[in-house]
Amino acid sequence: MKIVVIGAGALGAYFGARWEEAGHDVTFYVRERRAAQLKEHGILLHSTQGDYEIKQPRVTTDITSIEKADLVLLAVKGYHLSGTLDQLKHLTNKGAKVLPILNGMEHISILQKELGESAIMGGLSYIIATLDDKGHVVHSSPFHDLVFGALHQSQQAIAEELALACSQANMDGRQSPSILEDLWSKYMFINAFSGITTATDLPIGAVREHPETFHLARMVLEEMKDLANKHGISLTDTHVDKAFGNLENFGYESTSSMHQDRRKGLTLEVEHLHGGALRLGDAVGLAMPYTESIYGMIKPFERA
Ligand SMILES: NC(=O)C1=CN([C@@H]2O[C@H](COP(=O)(O)OP(=O)(O)OC[C@H]3O[C@@H](n4cnc5c(N)ncnc54)[C@H](OP(=O)(O)O)[C@@H]3O)[C@@H](O)[C@H]2O)C=CC1
Numbered sequence: 001m002k003i004v005v006i007g008a009g010a011l012g013a014y015f016g017a018r019w020e021e022a023g024h025d026v027t028f029y030v031r032e033r034r035a036a037q038l039k040e041h042g043i044l045l046h047s048t049q050g051d052y053e054i055k056q057p058r059v060t061t062d063i064t065s066i067e068k069a070d071l072v073l074l075a076v077k078g079y080h081l082s083g084t085l086d087q088l089k090h091l092t093n094k095g096a097k098v099l100p101i102l103n104g105m106e107h108i109s110i111l112q113k114e115l116g117e118s119a120i121m122g123g124l125s126y127i128i129a130t131l132d133d134k135g136h137v138v139h140s141s142p143f144h145d146l147v148f149g150a151l152h153q154s155q156q157a158i159a160e161e162l163a164l165a166c167s168q169a170n171m172d173g174r175q176s177p178s179i180l181e182d183l184w185s186k187y188m189f190i191n192a193f194s195g196i197t198t199a200t201d202l203p204i205g206a207v208r209e210h211p212e213t214f215h216l217a218r219m220v221l222e223e224m225k226d227l228a229n230k231h232g233i234s235l236t237d238t239h240v241d242k243a244f245g246n247l248e249n250f251g252y253e254s255t256s257s258m259h260q261d262r263r264k265g266l267t268l269e270v271e272h273l274h275g276g277a278l279r280l281g282d283a284v285g286l287a288m289p290y291t292e293s294i295y296g297m298i299k300p301f302e303r304a
Pocket residue numbers: 006007008009010011012029030031032033034075076077078080083084101102103125126127128129130131257269
């Protein structure tokens with residue numbers, strides 16, 4: 001399978017390297033600074049599931065040098081989405097399908113509008129990964145899940161090919177028959193988890209010590225469930241209970257990638273995640289006061 005990774009950060013480098021390890025043809029499209037870093041240090045995965053190194057990854061900063069791709073893994077932060085559209089168009093015009101694995105939902109409709117519905121698949125990941133100062137991937141969670149599925153009937157064949165590629169690779173990749181529900185379910189969870197940990201600047205264990213504060217996470221889950229329902233996706237109280245149960249059971253120091261970004265002084269995806277939910281709420285006349293409050297509390301730390 002010919003795969004192009006756009007956004008060779010924590011997730012892009014991780015999954016791209018895992019496919020390469022399994023023998024697939026993977027090219028990393030990156031910007032100049034990351035290209036220099038990858039040329040100097042290569043890609044190294046420090047992973048709970050086994051380390052792996054690509055000394056000389058196939059890297060390009062010129063999208064026109066890529067003749068053709070079957071699949072593009074899009075793994076940029078929400079605030080960098082618009083900067084990838086020209087590159088994506090170059091590849092989708094030649095028949096590639098795009099698998100975005102950003103957290104959130106708004107990017108799906110933006111990409112569909114810009115590149116056409118047949119080009120955009122649904123995807124998400126459960127993993128905890130970050131880059132160290134050499135640009136190597138540090139994967140610290142026991143899980144490394146990639147969930148994907150067709151959002152258009154023309155994507156069925158590539159989804160099956162991808163399922164095969166994932167089954168050959170060191171990752172838990174699975175094709176989902178209900179990817180929209182999976183996307184919304186992750187969106188519901190991440191807005192509560194990243195919202196409460198980033199707004200309070202506390203890991204989830206410390207949040208739990210204050211029931212009044214922990215309760216806010218439940219209210220965000222409820223609002224996100226209502227939002228999904230208004231958009232025709234039937235998330236239920238069972239989904240809310242399961243998500244809240246995860247927050248109750250996570251280790252004391254567990255926290256979200258957005259909260260880790262706040263600790264590091266990096267730009268936050270709050271506009272894409274919580275801002276996006278508020279815009280989707282406006283579109284269907286749904287007030288989301290808890291989400292709006294969390295959004296307002298995180299905004300001063302966004303560093304956009
Ligand atoms: N990290 C995690 O544990 C998890 C993250 N996610 C989600 O996955 C998404 C990606 O996150 P993550 O991998 O952590 O992000 P990172 O910041 O680690 O990586 C994003 C990469 O995108 C690159 N990039 C940005 N714009 C462009 C462009 N125009 N062309 C090429 N490359 C570009 C950046 O490169 P440059 O160096 O040039 O800026 C950077 O290397 C986010 O939506 C996040 O919420 C989901 C689950 C877990």
